[in-house]
Amino acid sequence: MRENDSAGRLSLRKIAIPAFGPSLLFGLGEGAILPVVALSSRGLGASVAAAALIVTLLGIGSLLSNVPASLLTAKYGERPAIIVAATMSMFAMVCCGLAPNIWVFAVGIFLIGAASAVFNLARQSYLTEAVPVQFRARALSTLGGVMRVGVFAGPFAGALAIQLMGLSGAYWVGAAAVVAAGAVAWTLPDLVHPYSSRSAAPAPPPSVRSLLVSHRRVFLTVGLGVLLVSAVRASRQAVIPLWAENLGLDAATTSLIYGLSGAIDMLVFYPAGMVMDRNGRTWVAVPSMLLMGLALILMPLSTGAGTLLLVSLLIGFGNGIGSGMVMTLGADYSPSCGRAQFLGIWRFLSDVGSSGGPALLSGLTAVATLSIGISATGVLGLAAAAALWYWIPRNAPDRGAAVLRGPSEQRRTTQTTRRSGRGPGLRR
The missing domain is CATH 1.20.1250.20 (MFS general substrate transporter like domains)
Structure with a gap:
C-alpha cells in the first residue's frame, strides 16, 4: 500500500x-x-x-x-x-x-x-x-x-x-x-490503460444510448442530486447582487461582498478534496449543500451589508468545499470502457441544472417575490443534500485508473499504432 x-x-x-x-x-x-x-x-x-x-x-x-x-x-x-x-x-x-x-x-x-x-x-x-x-x-x-x-x-x-x-x-x-x-x-x-490488452482486439466503445440504459439507476439517483447541486450553484451567482440591490446597497459594497464570498470559495478546495479521499464523498457533498441551502434560506432575513456579508461568506464556504464534487462523483461512477461518453451525459445533467436554477429563480421572483425565489433555491439545496446522503453510499464507485505512459512506452505504442494503421492519439 x-x-x-x-x-x-x-x-x-x-x-x-x-x-x-x-x-x-x-x-x-x-x-x-x-x-x-x-x-x-x-x-x-x-x-x-x-x-x-x-x-x-x-x-x-x-x-x-x-x-x-x-x-x-x-x-x-x-x-x-x-x-x-x-x-x-x-x-x-x-x-x-x-x-x-x-x-x-x-x-x-x-x-x-x-x-x-x-x-x-x-x-x-x-x-x-x-x-x-x-x-x-x-x-x-x-x-x-x-x-x-x-x-x-x-x-x-x-x-x-x-x-x-x-x-x-x-x-x-x-x-x-x-x-x-x-x-x-x-x-x-x-x-495507457491497465485494463486494456495489446494482444486482444479492443472492444467497441459503448454508445451513449446503451450507457443511458445500463447506468439509468445512477443517473436517476445520484444524477438527480447533481442536477440539484448545479441549480443551486448557478443561482447563487445571481442572488447576492439581487438581494444587495433589494437592500439598497451601492455597487461598490455589492462588489466587495461578492468578491469576499468568491475569495472564501477559492481557499478551501484542496482540504475538501483530502476529506473526500480519506473519509468518503458524503462527508463533503452533504455539508456543502446543507450550508448553501441554509444560507440561501437565511438570506431574505438579512437587513444590511453586515448580515448579507455573513450569509454570503457561508455560501462561499459551502460552495468552496464542494469544489470538484460533481466531477469526482462522475469519475467514481463512470465505467472504464465508455468513460468519456458517461461523463458527457453527467455533464449534460449538470448543465441542465445550471440552466434551470436561475430560470426557476427568475420565474418565482416574477410571480411572487425575490425573497420567495431565494428561499426556494435554498430548499433545492436541502433537497440536494438529502438526495446525495441517501444515494451516494448505495452505488459502488469504479476503482479503475490508468497509468502514465513513459517516453519509451510512448515510442513503442506509436510504432505499434503506425503499423496497425491507427492514429497515434488513439488509446483503445
Missing part, C-alpha cells in the same frame, strides 16, 4: 503543471470576457433582452456540446480534445473581438461555450484515468479550484486590456490565455 501511495503521489506531481495549468489559463480566458459579453452585445446594437439572451448562449453552447464532446474525446483521446478545444476557443474569441455585427458575435459566444464543454470534459476524463483513485478527489477538487482562480483573476486582466484597447481588449486577453492553455496541454503525457 505504501508503494502504491508513493507512486500515486509521484504521478500527481508529474502531471501537476500540464494538467492544472491549462485549467487555470482557460479559466483566466473565460473570466476576462464574462463581464463584457452583455456590454459588447449592446455596443453592436442589441437590445437589453437580446443582450441577456446572448449571454445565455455560453451555457447553451456548453449544454448542447457535452455529448458530442464525449464522442470526440472517446475517439481521439483527452490530450487532442483539450488542444482542439483551446484552438476552437481562440478562434471564437478572435471572432468576437472583430465581430462586425451582432450575428457574428452571437456565433462566437456560442462556440466559446461549445469549446468549454470539450475542454472541461476532456480534462476531467484525463485526470480520472491518470490519477490513482486514492487521490482522485484531491486532483479533481484542485482542478475545479484552479479553474475558479482563473475565472476570478480574469476580469482584472481583462480590465487592464480594456483600458488600452477598448472592449475588444478583453477578447484578446481571452484568446491569448486559451492559446497558452493549449500550449501547456501539449505537454500532457498520453495514457
Whole structure:
C-alpha cells in the first residue's frame, strides 16, 4: 500500500503543471470576457433582452456540446480534445473581438461555450484515468479550484486590456490565455490503460444510448442530486447582487461582498478534496449543500451589508468545499470502457441544472417575490443534500485508473499504432 501511495503521489506531481495549468489559463480566458459579453452585445446594437439572451448562449453552447464532446474525446483521446478545444476557443474569441455585427458575435459566444464543454470534459476524463483513485478527489477538487482562480483573476486582466484597447481588449486577453492553455496541454503525457490488452482486439466503445440504459439507476439517483447541486450553484451567482440591490446597497459594497464570498470559495478546495479521499464523498457533498441551502434560506432575513456579508461568506464556504464534487462523483461512477461518453451525459445533467436554477429563480421572483425565489433555491439545496446522503453510499464507485505512459512506452505504442494503421492519439 505504501508503494502504491508513493507512486500515486509521484504521478500527481508529474502531471501537476500540464494538467492544472491549462485549467487555470482557460479559466483566466473565460473570466476576462464574462463581464463584457452583455456590454459588447449592446455596443453592436442589441437590445437589453437580446443582450441577456446572448449571454445565455455560453451555457447553451456548453449544454448542447457535452455529448458530442464525449464522442470526440472517446475517439481521439483527452490530450487532442483539450488542444482542439483551446484552438476552437481562440478562434471564437478572435471572432468576437472583430465581430462586425451582432450575428457574428452571437456565433462566437456560442462556440466559446461549445469549446468549454470539450475542454472541461476532456480534462476531467484525463485526470480520472491518470490519477490513482486514492487521490482522485484531491486532483479533481484542485482542478475545479484552479479553474475558479482563473475565472476570478480574469476580469482584472481583462480590465487592464480594456483600458488600452477598448472592449475588444478583453477578447484578446481571452484568446491569448486559451492559446497558452493549449500550449501547456501539449505537454500532457498520453495514457495507457491497465485494463486494456495489446494482444486482444479492443472492444467497441459503448454508445451513449446503451450507457443511458445500463447506468439509468445512477443517473436517476445520484444524477438527480447533481442536477440539484448545479441549480443551486448557478443561482447563487445571481442572488447576492439581487438581494444587495433589494437592500439598497451601492455597487461598490455589492462588489466587495461578492468578491469576499468568491475569495472564501477559492481557499478551501484542496482540504475538501483530502476529506473526500480519506473519509468518503458524503462527508463533503452533504455539508456543502446543507450550508448553501441554509444560507440561501437565511438570506431574505438579512437587513444590511453586515448580515448579507455573513450569509454570503457561508455560501462561499459551502460552495468552496464542494469544489470538484460533481466531477469526482462522475469519475467514481463512470465505467472504464465508455468513460468519456458517461461523463458527457453527467455533464449534460449538470448543465441542465445550471440552466434551470436561475430560470426557476427568475420565474418565482416574477410571480411572487425575490425573497420567495431565494428561499426556494435554498430548499433545492436541502433537497440536494438529502438526495446525495441517501444515494451516494448505495452505488459502488469504479476503482479503475490508468497509468502514465513513459517516453519509451510512448515510442513503442506509436510504432505499434503506425503499423496497425491507427492514429497515434488513439488509446483503445
